[in-house]
Amino acid sequence: MTIRTAVxxxxxxxxxxxxxxxxxxxxxxxxxxxxxxxxxVHLAAYEGAGERVLACVTLFPDPLPGQPAPAWRFRGMASDPAVRGRGFGVAVLAAASETAGARGARLLWCNGRTGARGFYERQGFAVAGEEFVIEGVGPHxxxxxxIVHSG
Structure with missing residues (x-):
């Protein structure tokens, strides 16, 4: 299986x-x-040459309150339940990090669902602050x- 990401x-x-x-x-x-x-920037992940979006994320410059580093935030990260655990979410998150880093970001952040904590921590993210609730959506x-730059 080949995972392809695209803007x-x-x-x-x-x-x-x-x-x-x-x-x-x-x-x-x-x-x-x-x-x-x-x-x-909107990113999507596909299987091989397929056209069905299997994971997605949206990112944009947005300072993290209290942090001096140039930061980009991501929102709307989702993966099709049928492909969870197969690397599609990891692929769009890696593409988001690369995209933000290429645009000068030194920090990547999000308001993520509490239930996704394990996923984010496995990808090297740390929790900053206390849990809060987004009305109609749930705890975050x-x-x-x-963002570590190579080269």
Missing amino acids: VDAAEIIPLRWAVLRPGLPRESAEFVEDRRRET LVFTRK
């Missing part, structure tokens, strides 16, 4: 984002104000990871 338009990833992260809510709940920002934590 895509928001329209390509919103269906997966909506199905996984906002089930039972209106489709608009899966559309973020950041989707329309010029510097926002802030996850952060330094």
Whole structure:
């Protein structure tokens, strides 16, 4: 199995984002104000030459309060339940880190679901702060990871 990642338009990833992260809510709940920002990047993961989005993430420059390092935040990270544990989420997260780093970020962060804590920690993220609740979505934590530049 080969996992391919690509930069895509928001329209390509919103269906997966909506199905996984906002089930039972209106489709608009899966559309973020950041989707329309010029510097926002949407990434999708596919199996080989396939065209079905199997994982996605959206990232954009956004300082982490209290941190001086240039930071990019990611949102809307989702993977199709049928492929969980097969590396698609890891692939889009790696692509997000590479993309943000290439644009000058030194820190990558998100407000991630508490239930995804194990996944983020396995990817080198640390929890920053206390759990909080996003209304209609559930409990979250802030996850952060330094971006290590090669070369």
